[in-house]
Amino acid sequence: MLDRDIEKVVVSKDEIEDILLRLSKELTEDYAGKTPIMVGLLKGCIPFMSDLMKKLDFHLEVGYMDVSSYYGGLSGDVDVKIETDLNMSVKDRHVLIAEDIVDSGRTLTAVIRLLKHRGAKDVKVVTLLDKPEGRKVDLKPEYIGVTIPKVFVVGYGLDYDGRYRNLPYVGLLKPEIYS
Ligand code: PRP
Numbered sequence: 001m002l003d004r005d006i007e008k009v010v011v012s013k014d015e016i017e018d019i020l021l022r023l024s025k026e027l028t029e030d031y032a033g034k035t036p037i038m039v040g041l042l043k044g045c046i047p048f049m050s051d052l053m054k055k056l057d058f059h060l061e062v063g064y065m066d067v068s069s070y071y072g073g074l075s076g077d078v079d080v081k082i083e084t085d086l087n088m089s090v091k092d093r094h095v096l097i098a099e100d101i102v103d104s105g106r107t108l109t110a111v112i113r114l115l116k117h118r119g120a121k122d123v124k125v126v127t128l129l130d131k132p133e134g135r136k137v138d139l140k141p142e143y144i145g146v147t148i149p150k151v152f153v154v155g156y157g158l159d160y161d162g163r164y165r166n167l168p169y170v171g172l173l174k175p176e177i178y179s
Contacts, residue, residue: 024055044100
């Protein structure tokens with residue numbers, strides 16, 4: 001039923017599976033013996049983080065945050081409004097943030113700054129999608145599933161008006177859906 005609203009598949013189920021295998025292999029090598037906290041940024045992270053963590057062969061703990069970024073007060077810096085905070089300490093811990101997409105990079109910049117301020121040993125990012133053409137700040141995720149052009153995509157965690165997150169692939173919506 002949801003397929004009918006999709007103009008074009010951008011990252012297919014098979015491609016997502018390949019990405020998950022590649023990233024999980026890399027992460028399993030890099031985090032061997034480290035027991036990081038994998039922090040998911042709600043809500044978009046859920047399908048990706050859930051599928052990825054099942055392929056990670058090292059000890060980890062899991063936490064979630066729900067944040068929205070905005071330009072803060074006089075400084076004009078990017079800041080985050082924390083809707084739901086992590087319920088665990090990151091002090092002296094390795095942190096791996098899981099994201100569905102990095103676009104402007106504002107959300108992550110602010111979250112990384114916050115977690116480092118709280119004493120995280122290091123903070124790295126794994127994202128399914130990277131949209132570097134949208135970048136407004138200097139940020140490069142350490143682990144990238146696939147780079148996409150500056151197009152509006154939905155599915156596999158990404159929403160339009162709260163919907164389509166449950167699509168099992170990433171696609172372009174038909175223009176008539178949002179016009
Ligand atoms: C999306 C996405 C990232 C952020 C990326 O979240 O999940 O967190 O935007 O954009 P940026 O790089 O320009 O900051 P959103 O705020 O839409 O919330 P959601 O995950 O609940 O959909």
